[in-house]
Amino acid sequence: MKDGRVFPTGALPPLDGELSLDAGVRAAAADDFGHVVEKTPLGVLRPASARDVAVVTRWAAENGLKVAARGRGHSTFGRSQVDAGIVVDMAYFDEIHRVGDDRVTVGAGTTWRSVVAATLPDHLTPPVLPNYLDLSVGGTLSVGGIGVSTHQYGMQTDNVCELEVVTGDGEILICSPETNSELFNSVRAGLGQFGVIIRATLTLVPAPDRARTYVLSYADLEGLAADQQLLLRRGGVDHLRGSIVLDDDAWQHQLEIAVLLGADDHPDDDVVLAGLADDRSHAQIDDLSYAEYLEAFDRFTELLCSTGEWADPHPWWMTFLPGSVAVKVAHEVIADLVSEDLGGHGFVVFYPLDKGQITTPLVRMPNEEIVFVFNLVRFASTGPEHVERLLEQNWTLYRRVLTAGGVLYPVSAFPLTPEEWEKHFGSAWPMVREAKGRFDPSRCFTPGYEVF
Ligand SMILES: Cc1cc2nc3c(=O)[nH]c(=O)nc-3n(C[C@H](O)[C@H](O)[C@H](O)COP(=O)(O)OP(=O)(O)OC[C@H]3O[C@@H](n4cnc5c(N)ncnc54)[C@H](O)[C@@H]3O)c2cc1C
Incomplete structure (x- = not known):
């Protein structure tokens, strides 16, 4: 690479999408809404399937590389950035899969604006929305997602029925309160530490006029x-x-x-x-x-x-x-x-x-x-x-x-050490540590938070 870093030679299995090494694409992934932190990844995955994320995650873990999902890049402190590794551009997962009577299934890179545009014609709405609709579903579910109706409905993470997640050893799992509940409880507000959310099924309520x-x-x-x-x-x-x-x-x-x-x-x-x-x-x-x-x-x-x-x-x-x-x-x-x-x-x-x-x-x-x-x-x-x-x-x-x-609220712009994150999670820290060991044993996900 022109910047002197060595791209791993370990053969990357064929992908449905592509791993871009283009300097401009990598530079875009080195910036975010904060414009405070700047880390250039080795490559940017433009996935065409959950399998692509699984393949690249497994390959990255084997080659000692890090992986971070980038939703819509509104972190204020480089949380979706990674220098020794791969950024997954989640904007490629922007499909509205299904609008039902009380739920909608979407790709995790979909913006809340697109979710609302798909559900309002059926007089339905997610119960909690951010004030700014161009955040991605996966991005806000990774931090919690607070809105002006949180006093009535909780966080956005409290209004999720099911998630599809790629874990650190490259498994593609469905999780919900009933199935793989440990994963479900870890990835919601999990700061991207335990998996990449590929698809989300979200609760809907009747929309007002x-x-x-x-x-x-x-x-x-x-x-x-x-x-x-x-x-x-x-x-x-x-x-x-x-x-x-x-x-x-x-x-x-x-x-x-x-x-x-x-x-x-x-x-x-x-x-x-x-x-x-x-x-x-x-x-x-x-x-x-x-x-x-x-x-x-x-x-x-x-x-x-x-x-x-x-x-x-x-x-x-x-x-x-x-x-x-x-x-x-x-x-x-x-x-x-x-x-x-x-x-x-x-x-x-x-x-x-x-x-x-x-x-x-x-x-x-x-x-x-x-x-x-x-x-x-x-x-x-x-x-x-x-x-x-x-x-x-x-x-x-x-x-x-x-x-x-x-x-x-962990969307703030300043660094925390692993010890300070441990204090932040408090009584939930044992759960965080165990989930990391189980779902991301190589510790490859989302280094931008510096939790581990
Ligand atoms: C203008 C503005 C308004 C905002 N308003 C609100 C608000 O009303 N309520 C609120 O709660 N927050 C709000 N935020 C904060 C916002 O929720 C977070 O910054 C959120 O993470 C940004 O979403 P994004 O899609 O841009 O994610 P990114 O910045 O791309 O990613 C944020 C973090 O989530 C991880 N991540 C992203 N997608 C996935 C995925 N699919 N799977 C696993 N990890 C993933 C990334 O690796 C990174 O660590 C606001 C931010 C801005 C800039």
């Missing part, structure tokens, strides 16, 4: 958190979020809620908003079709593309806080932030969840029933020193959150 959305303003974090928790306890809203933005050196606090509606439903705003202490003169209320509602985040990505921030480095930081200390910790963190810490259109995400619906064993959460999502969505536009400073800040803030009983 419309959504009425409410954006409410608060003077402070306490007011926002109090009303968020009131709504969480009271029910009556389907989706619940909150964000905090720095506007002209003043923090603005927003509660974002949605009520999902059938064609003939007419929500009573007075009932939905009863008892809330927002500044009602700033309330924004809109009616959208469900499809428009799901695509609302696209307006934001269009804005970021127009400002160039979509292409900037993204040292994002995502955590969960225990409900009892969430306001205190968030206050302390936010008080120390300056506008360059978030960048032009950066923002803080802050909203509560009742974690009762979350049952995926490897989704880690604080040890309280109510937890708060607490994320810094940030854009680093002023060069490498800026990125370096934000990565260090991510680490410092993570220590602060850990001390308060918080937990990392």
